[in-house]
Amino acid sequence: MPEVLVWILAVLLIALGLAGAILPGLPGAPLILLAAVVHKVFLPAYLSWWIVGALAFLAILSIVLDAALAAAGGKKFGASNWGVLGAGLGATAGIFFGPLGLIGGAIAGAVILEVGVAGKQLEPALKAGAGAALGILASTAGKAAVALLMAALFALDCFF
Numbered sequence: 001m002p003e004v005l006v007w008i009l010a011v012l013l014i015a016l017g018l019a020g021a022i023l024p025g026l027p028g029a030p031l032i033l034l035a036a037v038v039h040k041v042f043l044p045a046y047l048s049w050w051i052v053g054a055l056a057f058l059a060i061l062s063i064v065l066d067a068a069l070a071a072a073g074g075k076k077f078g079a080s081n082w083g084v085l086g087a088g089l090g091a092t093a094g095i096f097f098g099p100l101g102l103i104g105g106a107i108a109g110a111v112i113l114e115v116g117v118a119g120k121q122l123e124p125a126l127k128a129g130a131g132a133a134l135g136i137l138a139s140t141a142g143k144a145a146v147a148l149l150m151a152a153l154f155a156l157d158c159f160f
Helices: 003-020 028-042 049-076 081-116 122-159
Strands: none
Touching (some): 028 049, 049 081, 049 122
Protein backbone atom coordinates (compact mmCIF):
# COMPACT_ATOMS: atom_id res chain seq x y z
CA MET A 1 0.00 0.00 0.00
CA PRO A 2 1.47 3.42 -0.90
CA GLU A 3 2.76 5.39 2.08
CA VAL A 4 0.45 8.35 1.49
CA LEU A 5 -2.60 6.07 1.60
CA VAL A 6 -1.49 4.57 4.90
CA TRP A 7 -1.12 8.06 6.37
CA ILE A 8 -4.54 9.12 5.06
CA LEU A 9 -6.17 5.98 6.46
CA ALA A 10 -4.45 6.44 9.83
CA VAL A 11 -5.48 10.09 10.08
CA LEU A 12 -9.09 9.25 9.13
CA LEU A 13 -9.25 6.44 11.69
CA ILE A 14 -7.81 8.70 14.39
CA ALA A 15 -10.30 11.46 13.52
CA LEU A 16 -13.17 8.95 13.67
CA GLY A 17 -11.76 7.66 16.95
CA LEU A 18 -11.69 11.13 18.46
CA ALA A 19 -15.28 11.70 17.32
CA GLY A 20 -16.21 8.28 18.67
CA ALA A 21 -14.96 9.25 22.11
CA ILE A 22 -17.84 11.73 22.25
CA LEU A 23 -20.50 10.19 19.99
CA PRO A 24 -22.24 7.04 21.17
CA GLY A 25 -22.08 4.13 18.78
CA LEU A 26 -18.60 4.85 17.41
CA PRO A 27 -15.82 2.87 19.11
CA GLY A 28 -13.41 5.75 19.74
CA ALA A 29 -10.33 4.21 21.31
CA PRO A 30 -10.48 0.96 19.30
CA LEU A 31 -10.47 3.01 16.07
CA ILE A 32 -7.34 4.84 17.19
CA LEU A 33 -5.74 1.50 18.07
CA LEU A 34 -6.72 0.19 14.62
CA ALA A 35 -5.03 3.23 13.05
CA ALA A 36 -1.84 2.42 14.95
CA VAL A 37 -1.88 -1.26 14.01
CA VAL A 38 -2.52 -0.53 10.32
CA HIS A 39 0.20 2.11 10.37
CA LYS A 40 2.68 -0.22 12.11
CA VAL A 41 1.97 -3.09 9.69
CA PHE A 42 2.38 -1.02 6.53
CA LEU A 43 4.95 1.52 7.74
CA PRO A 44 6.90 -0.32 10.47
CA ALA A 45 9.64 2.30 10.83
CA TYR A 46 7.39 4.96 12.40
CA LEU A 47 5.69 3.48 15.45
CA SER A 48 7.30 1.31 18.09
CA TRP A 49 5.60 -1.85 19.30
CA TRP A 50 5.76 -0.34 22.81
CA ILE A 51 3.47 2.46 21.73
CA VAL A 52 1.13 0.04 19.96
CA GLY A 53 1.02 -1.97 23.21
CA ALA A 54 0.38 1.18 25.25
CA LEU A 55 -2.42 2.15 22.86
CA ALA A 56 -3.95 -1.32 23.24
CA PHE A 57 -3.86 -0.92 27.03
CA LEU A 58 -5.44 2.53 26.77
CA ALA A 59 -8.17 1.23 24.42
CA ILE A 60 -9.08 -1.45 26.98
CA LEU A 61 -8.95 1.15 29.76
CA SER A 62 -11.32 3.39 27.77
CA ILE A 63 -13.85 0.58 27.37
CA VAL A 64 -13.68 -0.28 31.08
CA LEU A 65 -13.96 3.40 32.07
CA ASP A 66 -16.94 3.85 29.79
CA ALA A 67 -18.90 1.01 31.36
CA ALA A 68 -17.80 1.69 34.94
CA LEU A 69 -18.44 5.44 34.99
CA ALA A 70 -21.77 5.22 33.19
CA ALA A 71 -23.02 2.56 35.58
CA ALA A 72 -21.56 4.21 38.68
CA GLY A 73 -23.32 7.50 38.01
CA GLY A 74 -26.67 5.84 37.73
CA LYS A 75 -26.11 3.46 40.63
CA LYS A 76 -24.98 6.31 42.90
CA PHE A 77 -28.36 7.95 42.38
CA GLY A 78 -30.37 4.73 42.71
CA ALA A 79 -30.70 3.55 39.13
CA SER A 80 -31.33 -0.12 38.50
CA ASN A 81 -29.67 -1.97 35.63
CA TRP A 82 -32.78 -1.07 33.62
CA GLY A 83 -32.19 2.61 34.30
CA VAL A 84 -28.56 2.41 33.20
CA LEU A 85 -29.61 0.57 30.04
CA GLY A 86 -32.35 3.12 29.39
CA ALA A 87 -29.87 5.97 29.83
CA GLY A 88 -27.54 4.44 27.26
CA LEU A 89 -30.34 3.86 24.77
CA GLY A 90 -31.79 7.32 25.36
CA ALA A 91 -28.40 8.99 24.93
CA THR A 92 -27.87 7.13 21.68
CA ALA A 93 -31.26 8.27 20.39
CA GLY A 94 -30.72 11.81 21.70
CA ILE A 95 -27.38 12.33 19.96
CA PHE A 96 -29.27 13.43 16.86
CA PHE A 97 -30.41 16.50 18.82
CA GLY A 98 -26.98 17.66 19.97
CA PRO A 99 -25.51 17.74 23.47
CA LEU A 100 -28.82 18.63 25.12
CA GLY A 101 -30.50 15.78 23.28
CA LEU A 102 -27.81 13.44 24.55
CA ILE A 103 -28.45 14.43 28.17
CA GLY A 104 -32.21 14.68 27.79
CA GLY A 105 -32.30 11.34 26.01
CA ALA A 106 -30.27 9.72 28.79
CA ILE A 107 -32.62 11.06 31.45
CA ALA A 108 -35.76 10.14 29.48
CA GLY A 109 -34.49 6.66 28.66
CA ALA A 110 -33.57 5.97 32.27
CA VAL A 111 -36.89 7.27 33.58
CA ILE A 112 -38.93 5.31 31.03
CA LEU A 113 -37.26 2.01 31.87
CA GLU A 114 -37.18 2.70 35.61
CA VAL A 115 -40.93 3.40 35.68
CA GLY A 116 -42.03 1.06 32.92
CA VAL A 117 -39.87 -1.99 33.57
CA ALA A 118 -38.34 -1.66 37.05
CA GLY A 119 -41.62 -0.39 38.50
CA LYS A 120 -40.23 2.65 40.32
CA GLN A 121 -42.22 5.74 41.17
CA LEU A 122 -41.58 8.89 39.14
CA GLU A 123 -39.50 10.82 41.71
CA PRO A 124 -36.88 8.09 42.33
CA ALA A 125 -36.86 7.37 38.60
CA LEU A 126 -36.06 11.03 37.84
CA LYS A 127 -33.26 10.97 40.41
CA ALA A 128 -31.90 7.78 38.86
CA GLY A 129 -32.18 9.34 35.41
CA ALA A 130 -30.20 12.41 36.50
CA GLY A 131 -27.53 10.15 37.97
CA ALA A 132 -27.37 8.07 34.82
CA ALA A 133 -26.96 11.24 32.74
CA LEU A 134 -24.12 12.41 35.02
CA GLY A 135 -22.52 8.99 34.66
CA ILE A 136 -22.69 9.24 30.89
CA LEU A 137 -21.13 12.72 31.02
CA ALA A 138 -18.30 11.43 33.23
CA SER A 139 -17.86 8.44 30.94
CA THR A 140 -17.69 10.67 27.87
CA ALA A 141 -15.11 12.94 29.52
CA GLY A 142 -13.01 9.91 30.45
CA LYS A 143 -13.20 8.44 26.95
CA ALA A 144 -12.32 11.80 25.39
CA ALA A 145 -9.28 12.20 27.64
CA VAL A 146 -8.04 8.70 26.82
CA ALA A 147 -8.63 9.22 23.07
CA LEU A 148 -6.69 12.51 23.12
CA LEU A 149 -3.84 10.81 24.98
CA MET A 150 -3.82 8.00 22.43
CA ALA A 151 -3.73 10.41 19.49
CA ALA A 152 -0.93 12.38 21.14
CA LEU A 153 1.13 9.22 21.79
CA PHE A 154 0.66 8.17 18.17
CA ALA A 155 1.78 11.55 16.87
CA LEU A 156 4.70 11.87 19.28
CA ASP A 157 6.04 8.43 18.42
CA CYS A 158 5.68 9.01 14.67
CA PHE A 159 7.30 12.41 14.55
CA PHE A 160 9.74 12.60 17.46
